[in-house]
Amino acid sequence: MTTPHIQAQAGEIAESCLLPGDPLRAKFIAEHFLAQPRQINATRNMLGYTGTYRGRPVSVMGTGMGMPSCMLYAEELIREYRVKRLIRVGSCGSTDAGITVNDLLIAASASTDSSANRNQFNGYDFAAAADFNLLETAVNAARQQVARFHVGNVFSTDSFYHPDKKLVATLNRMHILAIEMEAAGLYAVAARHRAQALAILTVSDDLVTQQHLSAEQRERSFQQMITLALDTAIAGYPD
Structure with a gap:
C-alpha cells in the first residue's frame, strides 16, 4: 500500500501519529523520543517514522505548512493507513496579553479565514473542534506536567504574512488565544472520518x-510539548 504522498506499506504507521509541520522536527522527535524508530516515508522529503513510546507504537510524520498540506496528509493517514489519533505539534503566535512565549496552548477549537472547511460543508461554517477525549487527556496530563498552559480557541490562517493589520486586535476581542496555520483543517478532516484530532502548540511568538523565542528556547519548550503529545497519544491504547 502506498499513496501519491506516503510510501509506507500497510501496517507501518501506528494508530497514533504526531503531526509536526516541519519534517525535520519529525526526525528530531523520532530520534530523541521514540525507541527503535524506523523511517517509513521520505516522499517529497516529508519524513515519517514509526517507533515506540513507553512500549506503545507511535508514528510521527511531517505535514508541511498550511491547511491544504496538513489536510492532504491527514486524509491519507486516516483513509489509507487507518490512523485513529492525530495530534498536531507545532508553534503559534499568541494574541492574548495573558499568554506569552514558552506557554503551551491546547486548541479546543479553531476558527479560520480559510474556505477549506466550507468547501467540505456545502458552503456552511463548520465549527472545527478537537476530539473531547484527546482534549481531556491532554489537559489532565498538562496539569501534572506543565507549568503554564492554556486551553481555548485558536485561529488557523492561510496567510503567514496576513494583510489585515488589525487582525490581532480582532482575535483578542473574540477571545481567540493564538494564530497558527493547520488546526482547523485537521479537525475537519478528522471529523469527516470519525477520527480523533488535537493540536498542542508552543507559543513561539507573542x-x-x-517577544520571540530564541532557537535554544524553542528546543526546550518544544520538548515539553512533544512529551505531552506523546503521553496523550498512547492513552488511547488499551491496557
Missing part, C-alpha cells in the same frame, strides 16, 4: 508584546 504578537502583543513582539
Whole structure:
C-alpha cells in the first residue's frame, strides 16, 4: 500500500501519529523520543517514522505548512493507513496579553479565514473542534506536567504574512488565544472520518508584546510539548 504522498506499506504507521509541520522536527522527535524508530516515508522529503513510546507504537510524520498540506496528509493517514489519533505539534503566535512565549496552548477549537472547511460543508461554517477525549487527556496530563498552559480557541490562517493589520486586535476581542496555520483543517478532516484530532502548540511568538523565542528556547519548550503529545497519544491504547 502506498499513496501519491506516503510510501509506507500497510501496517507501518501506528494508530497514533504526531503531526509536526516541519519534517525535520519529525526526525528530531523520532530520534530523541521514540525507541527503535524506523523511517517509513521520505516522499517529497516529508519524513515519517514509526517507533515506540513507553512500549506503545507511535508514528510521527511531517505535514508541511498550511491547511491544504496538513489536510492532504491527514486524509491519507486516516483513509489509507487507518490512523485513529492525530495530534498536531507545532508553534503559534499568541494574541492574548495573558499568554506569552514558552506557554503551551491546547486548541479546543479553531476558527479560520480559510474556505477549506466550507468547501467540505456545502458552503456552511463548520465549527472545527478537537476530539473531547484527546482534549481531556491532554489537559489532565498538562496539569501534572506543565507549568503554564492554556486551553481555548485558536485561529488557523492561510496567510503567514496576513494583510489585515488589525487582525490581532480582532482575535483578542473574540477571545481567540493564538494564530497558527493547520488546526482547523485537521479537525475537519478528522471529523469527516470519525477520527480523533488535537493540536498542542508552543507559543513561539507573542504578537502583543513582539517577544520571540530564541532557537535554544524553542528546543526546550518544544520538548515539553512533544512529551505531552506523546503521553496523550498512547492513552488511547488499551491496557
